[in-house]
Amino acid sequence: MQIPTFEDVLAAHARIAPHIHRTPVLTSSYLNDLTGAELFFKCENFQKAGAFKARGACNAVFGLSDEMAAKGVCTHSSGNHALSLSYAAGRRGIPCNVVMPRTAPQAKKDAVRGYGGVITECEPSTTSREAVFAEVQARTGGEFVHPYNDPRVIAGQATCSRELLDQVDGLDALIAPIGGGGMISGTCLTVRSTAPGVQVYAAEPKNADDAYRSFKAGHIIADDAPETIADGLKVPLKDLTWHFVQSTVTDIFTATEDQIIDAMKLTWKRMKIVMEPSCAVPLAAILANPEVFRGRRVGVIITGGNVDLDNLPWMKG
């Protein structure tokens, strides 16, 4: 296990700067009044490819030697990592092979292809995904870039909180959603290196609370097949992300599906931003635990904006 260092973060930031947006920080006096906290929303929904994952993907892709890059990159993902790796590979002009379940949303498949990624479909099961991915990797020789359990990816994601700490003075805490833990690990890496007084909180759907239970138990507990509207947060922690979570995170909060949908709609309505259900989990956690955040300056990472506008959660039922 290779733990990325803050020097890796600095190198990542220089490497990816031409390929990513320095995303803006928005505030809402309405949400400040509602929570009693001062909230600073780092809008990675405006990031290239629509999510913070462009940071880690660009760092992995642009860090490859020319020789390695020639064979391209590959991954398995049905979500933003697939888009982001395709985007990064497209910027470098190298092949990107993505294994996606055939049941993945057509819009996501279209977006991967729009960035030049090549999709190989698998059945929606771990067995099929691993078998198909092994075949694709063997055939192409492409470098595997894991969605989160990869030091290059974590160093890339860490550039997000580095920007936020530069954009907002005197933050007391940062909060981000947790799924596999890539964003939270990057946040921990930046904070413990540059702002050790800042507390890092993670927010997780109650329906997929494996990170919460892992944190409380002191060892990784993986859920089997969690179901939540926050579809970016279903994946489990791995060794590298667990290292950061268990060593640096102050606490993990969970939110119910209704709390997530309410916080999502509230953010759209008051902040006028399109963001994924996953991004609403931190605000839902803040609203449900006001005593933790009241009177504090809190950075909230809005992780991505790739939603299906024809299928919004408050339209259902």
Next chain:
Amino acid sequence: MQIPTFEDVLAAHARIAPHIHRTPVLTSSYLNDLTGAELFFKCENFQKAGAFKARGACNAVFGLSDEMAAKGVCTHSSGNHALSLSYAAGRRGIPCNVVMPRTAPQAKKDAVRGYGGVITECEPSTTSREAVFAEVQARTGGEFVHPYNDPRVIAGQATCSRELLDQVDGLDALIAPIGGGGMISGTCLTVRSTAPGVQVYAAEPKNADDAYRSFKAGHIIADDAPETIADGLKVPLKDLTWHFVQSTVTDIFTATEDQIIDAMKLTWKRMKIVMEPSCAVPLAAILANPEVFRGRRVGVIITGGNVDLDNLPWMKG
């Protein structure tokens, strides 16, 4: 008719700065590729009270003498001006009376009351609105702040393009939606004073194309009761805004309802911002007239973000 000057704009900007956001400018490489232009979106949907109208309303409210302010302000509006004037009056701690049709959306009424505005309802007709407003104004003695045909309001709206020209170098053109003409007039005022080489374009729904027909005819033509999804753009030009339109606007383009809805959904999807149908009219115009904008650096003013999330236009039918 008192034409506001650029000195009025400078005074307005200093006056309102503590009460408004300097809104960010966003870009989209996807939309640049699609249009062949370089587009810079000035995001007034993130403005206080959710629309650029907070600028003009704050300028009017904070420019009042203490004696005048004590009697408060009043207006008639079913839209963003009602919210913005209530917001501005609330910031100054003075009364705000708003005449709104009883058929106005409940969400808009709730928002006005949320900012401390007092609503007097009228029937949804010009006769009723004028009669009720006259009664309210006589009773309260409040200062009437017209939604757009007011030099204080136009000077306030002009601060938006002043910021945009400061935020983006080398713009060739600016484009904004046109209804009553307040934003376009402010844009003309700034441009002709500080950047006379920049062209100003207006974009209007084809279903409410009174400004377009006025511009071509050389005199004001008012529509009777236009119907368009871009509900902020139904009102006619007045003498003050006509002065700016006929003297400074380069051209006016129109867009169909379908073009507006398509451009709105495209912007939500690719730029991840919540904006009103009115804001989509400029992009619809650019997409329908690519030869005018290709190869140019174009500032696009996104005017507001107060939409009903339960009733999005692409959900209908």
